Every structure is written in structure tokens, then in C-alpha cells.
Amino acid sequence: MPGMEKNKKRKIINDPVYGFIPVGSPVLFDLVEHPYFQRLRRIRQLGLTYLVYPGANHTRFQHSLGAAYLMGETLQSLRGKGVAVSPEEELAAKAAILLHDIGHGPFSHALEETIIRELSHEQLSQLFMQQLNEETGGMLDDAIRIFGGQYPRKFLNQLISGQLDMDRLDYLQRDSYFTGVSEGVIGLERIIKMLDVRDDELVVEIKGIYSIEKFVLARRMMYWQVYFHKTVVAAEQLLLKILGRAHQLAQAGEKLFTTPALHYFLYGEYPAQDPALLSPRQRKELLDRFALLDDNDIIASAKVWSGSGDPVLADLCRRLVNRKLFHVEIQNRPFPEEKVEEYRKKMMRDTGLSAGEVASFVFTNTISNYAYSTADHQIRILGKDGSVKDITEVSEIMDEQVISRIVEKHILCYPKEYLSNS
């Protein structure tokens, strides 16, 4: 019985952040059940952050569902204010936000900088969406247009990718919940209630301005307290060095143990050409392979590598596995070359490693918070008189200068046991 079947394609998911998340339509149900989406259960939202905040094991799966839930809440609130949103648009917007992270691999940032340099997660997201769209007979046409900003009603795209999108609203709340850093808690319900639409663009009612200010601040705080936490950065840099070293060895013909899924990418067996030029069969194979790659492959391989014959790779991996992370110094100015050189030389003396090898242990980098840049996406405030202004004109604290300042910090990493002064 088809009605029956349709009825079965509903699901309620228990989410500790919002309580119950209904997956109320067959199309969304099928997306959630798809192996490409289920794989997000195996990819942590915050990468190695769990090494600092032990609760941060939540996944991209939860986040994507959560953001889709908020989309539903927001569209319902907008309708209550007289904004027409058709059922098709609602479905498309939910599908788009559900899939917004579908192209992410495990520890994406590190992976993309080392092993999968030819394919960004944005490109992969597009490929996944095309594939899923074809599999569902074009059910995702509008979702893809909304996602890509081609859909005429701009606010739908802004809800997916803007200063106040569902992605941010969910991850701030969720990352706070799982890390235990209460500073990220935002007035979610209130922000959603304050959203409105004017000329098909998203606006915020002026009486919600304090909540928005707090939201911007909360985000900034999560950046420095969690996402760019010194030790989190240390862990990510370590993984970067591990994957970089493994890639280098692989390219030099070294045979490293890996899971097959990782092998395919590590040894460059995937089509390196422009993804737009892939044949349907090539695309599907690439995606099926990629869909098998997740956190488990990276961690499982790193554990094996900790007994590798290459002393650099082995040492780096032991640090990761046993959580003996680099020490990180952080400051606003670049570190002087001489200091770095001095540290490297000392380590060379102590360990007998070469200059090239030591560069995996003693190095500098920059981290940069583009977080609240207003470059392209403004927050528009709707005054009581109906006028729409940018938040920097209205807010007492969010002036242009403060809000758009890009903060760049410099880090210096090294193994504590050789080099720490203290």
C-alpha cells in the first residue's frame, strides 16, 4: 500500500539539543537513509577537538539534522509573519541545509591541505548533490539552486549561507552543548522569532538587536575558546604534519599500511581532472570511494603508522595516539626566524634528524578569524519605521571597524620535551 509506505517514511530522531527532530517527508527521509548521508555519522563535527574537550565527539550527521530542524522552525515563524513559503520551497530549503556539509571528508581541513588537494569539500558537495538529484529523479533541483544562490528568493539562500544561517545557529548551540563551553549558548528561539523578510532578503527586527550582538560575540568567543584553542590547533597541526609526511612517503613509492578507502586517495588513484569533466560512472565511483572514507580510516592508519619504519612518521603518530601534542606559542606578531632556527637546530642536535625532518616538528603557522567579516554578507536590521539598515549603523558596539577586523595570530609549534624553556 503506497500510502502506508509513505507513512512509514517518517522518523523522529532524539536529539539532546532540541529534544525531538521529526523527519517528516519521504524525500528527506530517503536522503537521511542514504549511505552518503549516513557516513556523516562517522565524521566528527569538530575534528580533533575531542582531544581538548572530551565531550566533542558529536558528528556532522547530528549537525546537519539540527540545522534542517532549525530551518523548519524558521520557515514556520516566517509564515506566521506573512512571508509566503510554498511546501516545495520548504522541502528544498530543508534538503539544501541537510546536504550543506555532505562533501566533507574526515578532518577536512588537514586532508585537503595534504592528500586531497585537487578536490575541495565544496566541489565534492556539488558532486554529491548532483548524484543524489539524479538518483531521486530531480527532486533536488530547487535545493541545488537555493544552495548555489540561483534561486530567485534570496532569503532562502541566506538561511543556508549567511551571517545568520541555520548552519551557524546550530553549530554554536551544538558545539556549546558538547564541549561544555557555555559561552556559545545563544538565544536561539529569540533570534528565530526576530527574523523576517523584506524584498526577499533576510532581516532582523530591531528589538532583536541585542540577541544578534550576543550571537556575534558568542561566535567570536567560540572561535578563540574552542575552534582556535591553542591545544586544538596543536592537534590539528600535528595531523597536518602526519598526513603530509604520509603523502610524501607514498609519493616516494613507500608502501604504507592504510585502509583501502584511504589508500585510494593517498596513492592518488582517483581522477585528478576537473570534476565537472567526470563521466557519470567516474563520478559515482569517486563518490562511492569517498563515502567510505571517514575518521576511522585516519585514526586506524595513524595508529599503525606509530610503529612505522619512518622515524618522523612514527614519532608524529605516537604523539597523536598517546596525546603528546606539540607545545604551542601564540602571539600577534610573526615569530622571528632566528628563534625558529635555533629551536630546529637544537632538536637536530638532540635527535639526529635532518633539517627537512625537523621541519615537521618545529614550525610556524598563522590562524585567522574571518569569522565575522562583513565583506559580503551583512546583517540587515528592520527598524520600527520599516527601514532596513546594516547592523553596523544601528548597533552601539558593532561598528564597522570592530566587526570586520580580521584577527590573525601567529603560532609556533614544537615538542615540549626538547625545547620548552619552562
Next chain:
Amino acid sequence: MPGMEKNKKRKIINDPVYGFIPVGSPVLFDLVEHPYFQRLRRIRQLGLTYLVYPGANHTRFQHSLGAAYLMGETLQSLRGKGVAVSPEEELAAKAAILLHDIGHGPFSHALEETIIRELSHEQLSQLFMQQLNEETGGMLDDAIRIFGGQYPRKFLNQLISGQLDMDRLDYLQRDSYFTGVSEGVIGLERIIKMLDVRDDELVVEIKGIYSIEKFVLARRMMYWQVYFHKTVVAAEQLLLKILGRAHQLAQAGEKLFTTPALHYFLYGEYPAQDPALLSPRQRKELLDRFALLDDNDIIASAKVWSGSGDPVLADLCRRLVNRKLFHVEIQNRPFPEEKVEEYRKKMMRDTGLSAGEVASFVFTNTISNYAYSTADHQIRILGKDGSVKDITEVSEIMDEQVISRIVEKHILCYPKEYLSNS
């Protein structure tokens, strides 16, 4: 400077359940930093439960720290009531609870029933504690005695393994937090405040009786709603069948892809003799090997096996990876043999699998909640007159019959697509 160094051996861990957890002593600090303990970061507290409750990715690492935190709170409260607890006893009790799960492997239940049948997690815990005790020069002597129930002051053992131990108090609260099942929330602070000691045994002040009743109920509810949730059971049974099949193939000489850590156990390369007879070197090797085995090895291997040449293993693994779990029927009586046979025959016809192979897909089992058995551990209630009675004598609802009833349920698992009636 040693004092300096000692001072550095302190840590505050951000825990979303309790806020901040201090690790305040160098001995505990060293235990937490040890690779044997750090590995618990890679073992989920609730196994495959995340396939049903997506938030349930929390680890044995967090749980162990949480239980040690509660131990500190409880001992502090007991001291406030005049119970003498020496600093050494406090340290030993905290170390004992910190290590109470140290012998757990990934998905322990499934693993122990299939691959590592000769070594229980209890035995492994003992080996780990001995090893760590030797490495720390006997610092854990008392912890081991408390853990094993040989320490004269019985209540310390009861705080680790009893009806109201720190293990339970933490996991109920924590599992509730991460699954989002609010029914497990207990009046933690109140329960701790109600604990006291009489004749070196743990008692609860009578005015805390309602909180204790609720605690027993909350535990029971978590059993049926989470730990024995139909779909959680389905996932665990599936993994059991996967590991069983893999073990069978390995024993038949089939070469399966595995991570090296899993290979060691799957192919029975570990010393199968009585662990008490292991030489120190053998013990250390066993533990070092075991310490490299975690959730990642199981999941990474299962993903590879989903492309295995063995159709049974491949099908089972695809179900796990893509979350196409068995359908589960659950009832109080055993399922009739004929029904099982009928299902098996139907599947044999549909798939061409043999009778032996089909047994991995259609099977029965029992689950049993020994949870609130009073067999050996009572909850003692301290009356206002100083008398101590068992809770079943005092409580209006917790009578012997209700509380000690062991509930056994029967399950029947099968692949929905072949056999579901609906």
C-alpha cells in the same frame, strides 16, 4: 624544580555534564596521561547506540573521569558528616574508579562473545591495574585492594561497585545527557548528600528515599529505553554476527583485511593461557597490543569487509555501514521454533544461502535485565532512630518482589526486506 613540576601535574577538564573536572593530584594526572587510559578516548561508552541516538558518541574516557569526580564530591560530603577518609584513601578510591573500565575493549560485549573469548574485560582490567601499579612503583596497591573488595573499609568498594556506586551515578546522568533521554536524569547532588556510612558500610538517610526510588526507576527506564532499545539490540546483534563470521573465516584460514591490532586477536596470536601465568614481558605485550585496539579498528575493518568475497560477511557489513539493521521482534515468551524455521527457509529460497549461512540473518536471542537485582548488593536505609534497614523493608514501592524480578525478553531478528509481514 620538582615542586614546580609537581604543580604542573594538575589539569582542569571541561566536561559538559559537571562543568569543570579537576585532576588534582600528580598520581591521578599520570594515570590520565597514560596511553592505556588515553585509549579510552577511542572507545564509545555505549557501543553502537549512536546508530539510534545520534548524540551517544561519548566515550569511556569521559565516563571514567566523571565517576572519579563524583567520588571526590562524595568523599567530601562524607567527611562533612564526620566519616574519616584519609588523603591516601581518597586517592586510592579515585584511582580505583578511574580505572574501573580500563579493561574494556571496543564494543566489549560483542568482542568477548566472538573473538576474545579467553579474556574477559574483568581479567584485562586486573592486568592493566597490575601493570600500572608496577610502573608507578606500587602507588596503586590500595586502589587495587579497594577495587577487589579486599580493603577493610567496605564502603569504599561499595562506592565503586554497588547499587549506588559512582559508576552508575555517572553513567545514568551522562547517558541521559548525550542520548537526550531525559528519563535518566537523577537527583545526583541530592543522592550524594544523602549518603552516609555506618559500620563501614554505605547507607542512605531515610529522607533521601524518594530520590533513591527514582534512581532505581531511572536506571530501569534507561535499560528499556536505551540500553535494550530494540534497534540498539539489532545493531549489537548485527555486530556479533559480523565478528562471529569473521572469526569463523579467520579460523578457516581465510585472509581478511584487518588493522594489525585486530589481526593479532582475530587470528588468535595472543597467549591463550591463564592470564595469571603470563610472564611480565608477555603481559606487557598483550596489554600494549590490546591498548591499540579500539572502535576505529572494528569500524574500519567492517567497512572493508562490506566488499568481501564472502557473501555473508559482505552483506552483514553493508547493513552495519549503511545502517540497514535487522528488524527485531520482541516478546516475553520464546519464539516458536517453527516460525524461525519458516523465516529461514523463506530467506534460503530468496537468496540461495545455505542453512548455516542464513543463521547469521534469522535468529533468536534473549536479553535480560539483571539491573536491579538485590541478590548481593542491598541499598541500606538509615532511619532517624539510627537503625539500618534494607530499602525493600522501608520503601512503599520497592518491595522485594518488584525489585528483584529479573525481566527476560526474547528477540527475533531478521532482514526486514525479505520477511517483514507489514
Next chain:
Amino acid sequence: MPGMEKNKKRKIINDPVYGFIPVGSPVLFDLVEHPYFQRLRRIRQLGLTYLVYPGANHTRFQHSLGAAYLMGETLQSLRGKGVAVSPEEELAAKAAILLHDIGHGPFSHALEETIIRELSHEQLSQLFMQQLNEETGGMLDDAIRIFGGQYPRKFLNQLISGQLDMDRLDYLQRDSYFTGVSEGVIGLERIIKMLDVRDDELVVEIKGIYSIEKFVLARRMMYWQVYFHKTVVAAEQLLLKILGRAHQLAQAGEKLFTTPALHYFLYGEYPAQDPALLSPRQRKELLDRFALLDDNDIIASAKVWSGSGDPVLADLCRRLVNRKLFHVEIQNRPFPEEKVEEYRKKMMRDTGLSAGEVASFVFTNTISNYAYSTADHQIRILGKDGSVKDITEVSEIMDEQVISRIVEKHILCYPKEYLSNS
């Protein structure tokens, strides 16, 4: 513009328990704005409980709004399961639960036992509803029928007054929130999701049975830990004695300071006849007078009486104002007459008060928890096979005997300073 006006009759109320509570219809809006309803802002939900749990200052106003909110959530969930509920029925059900406490005076229990003995809060609720119905031109006809159990669809009445009604669901959650007694927290969202309707009666899906068991337990716990907390009982008994004494003095012609609103009732100036026989004008006057009576009148008067010429009244009031409450002994058996007599005599000797006067200070009483009696209202469980059974047949712990046992306790109150043994 009437449409405009109508549109303005909407409101969102910030509630710390549920976030935002919308008052979405003009009829409900008018009810909430009515002085009869606004007065509930000045009547605490839990009477004098704030003397024990300082947070318990929440009012009947909040509770009534909260219960109406839950009604909306429940009806929406039921509709999702195919239960037809017309917009008129929704409005009526919300209005009925909104007004279910409208007849409560300040500290109702004490007031009704002493000063307003001729009028119960149930009778007053009916009078208020009739009055409001007439003022709104019969908009409340159905609400009154639902409230009174005369509406054909029985489940609507069960949602207002049954084992699982919105009243209980809200007060457990709310009283927990404001007292800080976490044992009352229930799985609200889950319970609501488990409700369904069969043959126009409310049922609970079997898979919700653990949540229901916990709900019954949570309620029981709140009874003993909050509602019947020894010191709460002591405070209520004290107020009972105060109002009783004031009433006695008033009847003897003594002129006591009171606020005019209290004076009207204390000096029996209201029509004592059967409320059904009141003329419309009499009814309105009675209600207008009653609507001016709230917590402030009682407390303000008691403060003045603490300087009264009557030594009994003055002493009792000083105890209330300065929170020097009676000492309470509580036990399962009645207290022996001789003990009470002995205490009274000792107090007579010490204070010079007469036997009659001392009875206001040394006395016994009983408290009785009819809370989870199943006498008339069952909890019906809907099995997977569609059968409906009483919870006592299905639950493993809620057997008839346990659930319907009425617990009666005996209390003995006296001023600690004269009589305490300790």
C-alpha cells in the same frame, strides 16, 4: 480597523520553562487580559512553600498559561496521528485549561478550611466561568462543557482533569523548575508524543510506558519532597491556625485590621447561600470582591496582627512573619493522646495560656496522599496489537496494590522552643 485590532490581540509570553508561549487567538487573549485572570499573578502556585524552597514564588498565572501551552502541543501531536480536533474544540480545550484554577483564592486550602467555608474553589471556578462566558457572549460554552465532563469527546476532559492531564504535566515540570527539586523533572515531550486517542478516550502507546511510570513516580516524589515536606506542612498549619483564630475573633466581634478585600470575607459579609441561587448582580459583586483578594492581603494582614492585642494571634503571626515555624513530628501511626496532652500542659505551665489557646500551638493532624489513586481515572495503555489495557495490567511495577495505596501520615506540631526534647 477590526482586522488590525484582531491582529493585535496576539501575544508572546516569555516563560522560563518552555521558552515562548504564544497566546494566539483573540478569545484567549481577552481571557488572559481580564482582571479575573490577571489576579492569578498575585497568587502563588505553592502557597507558603517559598518558606522552604525560596525559589517557589511562581504563580497560578504562569501555571495556567503553561498548561494551556501544553494543551496546544498535545492537540497538535494528536492531529498528527489522525485524531480530528476542530479549531473550535482546540480553542475550547485551551480556554478550559486556562481557567481551571480561576476559582483559587490565596492559600486556598487554609482559607477554605477557616474563613470561606461555604464556597469551595470548585464552585468559585464555575461562577467565574459563567460570568466570563456571559461577558464574552457565550464563547466559553464548549469550554465549560469540556471542563465539566459534558462534552461528548471524553478525551478533551481527560486532558484537563485526568491522570495525565495538562495540569499535572505542567505543575510537575514547573514546580521542579522553581523549587530546584530535580526529581520532578519528567519526559514531557516524550509523554505528549506517546498520547493517542481510542474511542474518544485518552491512551498511551505501550512504548511510552517507562516514561509514564517515571511520571507517576516523579509525582509521588514531589508530594513527599515538596508538597508534603515537613516544614511546608508546618507553615501551612500555622497559617490555618492564624486564619482560624482571626475568624474566631471576628465572629466574637473583635475588630481586626484587615484589607477591605479580606474584611468582606472575614466578617462574613458575602452571601452565604447556595451560589447557584445568586442573582447575576450578586454573583458579579461576589466575584469582583473575591478577585481583589490575594496573597498580599493575607500576608499584609498577618504582619499587622503580629502586633495584635490577642496574644495567641500575635504569637502565631510573629512565627509566620519571622519564619519561626512549628516543629513537626511525622509518623505512620496516630500520636498517643497522652503525649499531646503532656505537651499542652507543659506549654500551659510555661506560658500561662488556657487549654483552648494552647490548642493553636500543640496539635495533631493527618496528611494524605490520594495522589496516584486509580479509583476513577485510569491510565490506559495502547498495545501494539491495538488492545487497550489499564497500566496496572501491563506495567511491571505499577501493580494495583502499589499504585492505589493511600498513604496517610500523622503529624504532631508544637513550638520547638518550649517542647523539643533535643
Next chain:
Amino acid sequence: MPGMEKNKKRKIINDPVYGFIPVGSPVLFDLVEHPYFQRLRRIRQLGLTYLVYPGANHTRFQHSLGAAYLMGETLQSLRGKGVAVSPEEELAAKAAILLHDIGHGPFSHALEETIIRELSHEQLSQLFMQQLNEETGGMLDDAIRIFGGQYPRKFLNQLISGQLDMDRLDYLQRDSYFTGVSEGVIGLERIIKMLDVRDDELVVEIKGIYSIEKFVLARRMMYWQVYFHKTVVAAEQLLLKILGRAHQLAQAGEKLFTTPALHYFLYGEYPAQDPALLSPRQRKELLDRFALLDDNDIIASAKVWSGSGDPVLADLCRRLVNRKLFHVEIQNRPFPEEKVEEYRKKMMRDTGLSAGEVASFVFTNTISNYAYSTADHQIRILGKDGSVKDITEVSEIMDEQVISRIVEKHILCYPKEYLSNS
């Protein structure tokens, strides 16, 4: 047995914000039990805010206890960092914060501007402390010195009255909890952990800077969203007009119904001279009288006055009792005189009231947020190099200009039904 007695002078108070608050010393116990302190149970922390946020019925009693609790937590954390704090200092600091609001009357702001103009709550606090100090034989000497800033260790005073004092930390958290405005939630535990002392002044570790920024923002948000919420201001202005009118009538010899406690102040029967010149007997009488004045007196009297013969007082009171508050316009510039005049004239025409009388209904005022002024109290940040700088030098968003800007807003109030344009 004195030890016994001492032991009895302990108490654990159930607080929904922090769980359990222990009152652990006999001196503090006696303060809490004192009628002067118990009266704070009858004074709402946020005055009439409950007319907008129905949950905001929490009292100064709870707040004072909460602030004292935080003081204990803070001092314990400071000791952990090596800051010496003697038991006597701890007691004094806790007593000082416990009593910091002791001089507040009901709806203090309105009361002080109209009826009790000669005595500020600061002066009354001092009188209360002196009185309590004499009653306890000088136990509060140090508390008074800390409170007054005369105690040599400055940070103790800063914990009571500074940018980051326990008063603010508690009220932000508590007001958030009871209003349900989540924007006030701060990272309390983290802020406390970041506090340290240098040169006897309070400093914040630099790594806590984001939490501090969020704290300043959260406070600012609570100002505009709660404390200066338009409708809250409307309610406060209404009460101001009511008390002003009553005072005016009283001075003109009109006999108004009041409770005796209010009568004493309304009819100016208290000694109007410099409080420092009061004799001990006069002081005690003044305090005893004042201690009987609380929210109940004001509300009970206003209810009676709603039937007053004076049409202005009666109308104003009916608005308060039935929550028909003024409409408020709010803007950054002053309102033009002509607009106000026009409104007044229109109301005079419509109601027949005189120009003087109409001024109680149509009027302007200013509200001003001195909240985060840095005038005298800085927030000092402790760098990693040990240097101490003001937050405005270190923070990226808290520059001098932003932080010290005093925001003044102008309001225009009037009865909506006569004058609203809409």
C-alpha cells in the same frame, strides 16, 4: 550542649540556580534567620518586572544567598591559586555580600523618589548593619569595613562592589533563570576560575578575556531586554505616579487606607533627621518599622486605592492592578514639548481632568544605562607575562569609547486608549 547547638546552626538551602547552598557557619546562620533578613523573602528582586516576565517573582532573599554562595566559591578558587584568605576574612566577606541589599525597601526606586526621600537604601543598609553588628557583639566589624572599602585588602571589597562582583554575577544568572531570557546566561564557573589577585586587587587571567567580554555584553543585554524593557519601565513609571499621588494626598491631609507599616512612612512619622544622629532606640524603632514594609503593603494598598475617591489615584491604581499599563514611546532624542502638550490637552478634553492631574498620565522621562561605565572601577587583565592592564587596552572589542558610553533614552508615557495613533 553548645557543640551540638553550634552544629544545628547549619542549613542547606535548595536553590534552583546553583543546586544546594550551604549556610555553614553559626554567624551566617543567625544573620539568615534574623527577621531583618527574612523580610527580603517578601521583596522581589526585580520589582514589577513580573508584569512583563511572569517568572520574575524571585526575591532579594534568594539573590543575597546566591551572591554569598558565589563568594565562597570564589574565595576557595583564589586560595587554590595561592591567595591567602583567613577564615575570618571569608566569614566577613560572606556576611558583607549577604547584607549588601539589606536596606532595600519594596520597589525601592519608586519608593525613594516619592515617599522615603530622606533615606536612601544605602543609608538604611548601613543602619541595618550597625544594628546587626551590635546585636551580634561586633561579629560584623570586618564585614562592615569590607563593605565600606575600609578593609586593607581591596579585592575583598571589589568582590562585593566592582565590575565583576558577586552581586552582578549572581543577578545576571538568576534574572536570566527566572525571566527566561537566555541572553543573560554567563560562563559563571569559568569567570570565577579566571579571577586572581595581584597587589591585593582583583584581576582576570588573560585567557578568560572572552568570557569577560561576554559577561559585559550579557549585562548590557539584560539592561535593554529586561531592566529597561519598555513595558517594565511603563509599570515602574506608573507605580511612581501612584506613590507620588498618594504622598501628595497624604501631605494634603487626606486619609488614605494603608497598612500601618506604610502609614508610618507615607504620613512622615519617621525621624527625618540625619540617620547618623539617631539615638540607638530611635534607630531600632526606625529599622523595626522599615522591616515590616514590603511588596505586600504596596500592592495591598494600591488595590484598595483603586476604589479611592480621588479619581487620579483610583485610575492609576486600576491600571496597575488590572495591568492596563501606559503606552511607552522610546527614542534617543528628547520628545518635543509640543507633542506632550498636545497629548495632555487631548486627554484633558476627553476626561475633564485638570492640567496638573493629567501630568500623572502623560509625561516624559529619561532612562540611562550607566551599567558598564568604567569611571571608577576597571576590569584588570593579568597577562601571561604577569603585567596587569585595563581591559580596554587588551580587548579587541571593549575599547574605551564603546565601553564607557552612557546611553540615555527618552520615554514618553500615556494611556493608550486615549492617545495612541495606531
